[in-house]
Amino acid sequence: MNCEGQLLMTQAPPVRPNPGLFKRNPPIAGEAEAIEAAKNGDAEAFSKLYTLHKRRVYTLCLRMLGNVSEAEDMTQEAFLHLFRKLSSFRGESAFSTWLHRLTVNLVLMHLRKKGLNLVSLEETINPSEEDAPKRDFGSRDSVLAGSVDRVALERAVASLPPGYRMVFVLHDVEGFEHNEIATMLDCSTGNSKSQLHKARLKLRELLRQSSQPPQPAASTEATQ
């Protein structure tokens, strides 16, 4: 251990939260008090934390797993884990960032237990050619014209291949950095960047398809 490390350990400087970390996850009114009370075993305070965060945690699980039953199981696990680990939360990041990271790790552990070991996770990250976005440089205007319907995007995300969906949700929705995602998924940062790009290309393709008017069903009748 170097001298600097020893100094840090013996002097224990006060924790200074990075203000940048709270831009996306600003503290919620009453949350800090509930955290402190829940650390001391206050059941009501823990219930409050559940009420404040259940929707986000469940939505995160649902997006990562794409299955209501599994998402509920993992939400349950995440909050049980939270209860056991709450004393280790020191406020260095926003509470929801910390809780979401804990949730993501649990979901990834669950997926690995299901048979997605590190090698197969890499395979999932690289879907088949059929699922891969098409390279489509041609004479084409902007498909989305500067706006995307939230519901349409949510639906398109749900239909992404699992590997693309995972990286897209972690980076673009949850706001994790590529290096964090690389650590979580045990892949390189270059791989994370490349998969995110492919996910966005695939979403563009899916959104284009969903915005096209349905083909007239009467075309065969007309020829008869």
Place this chain on the structure above:
Amino acid sequence: MTEPGDINSINFDTLKPEEFENYLPYLFASGNGKVSQNPRLQKFLAGNPDCAALVSDLETIAETARSLFEPTGDAVNDPSDQVWNNIQTKLREESVLASAPEDDEEEIEEDEVKEIN
């Protein structure tokens, strides 16, 4: 040939549109992810409307994705009540187990019943 990750040495004056996509993941990952505002790219994007359209669409997708972080108020975004019931049951079981003397399970159950009543 420049490595895809080495975006600082790209010559955008000679870059072909089909090569552009190889660099896009890295261009998005650098800076604030706003590729359309990158000063080095303005001339290239102005001369390649297909590339500009692609960049615009991918930025729109990324921006809208951020809004998904906060779920809507729809009840469909909530876990069922059973989840909280299960959490409470598990935590109750754990705290009972932690404080329970060994070989005294029947007594614990009785105490629990009394508490509930």
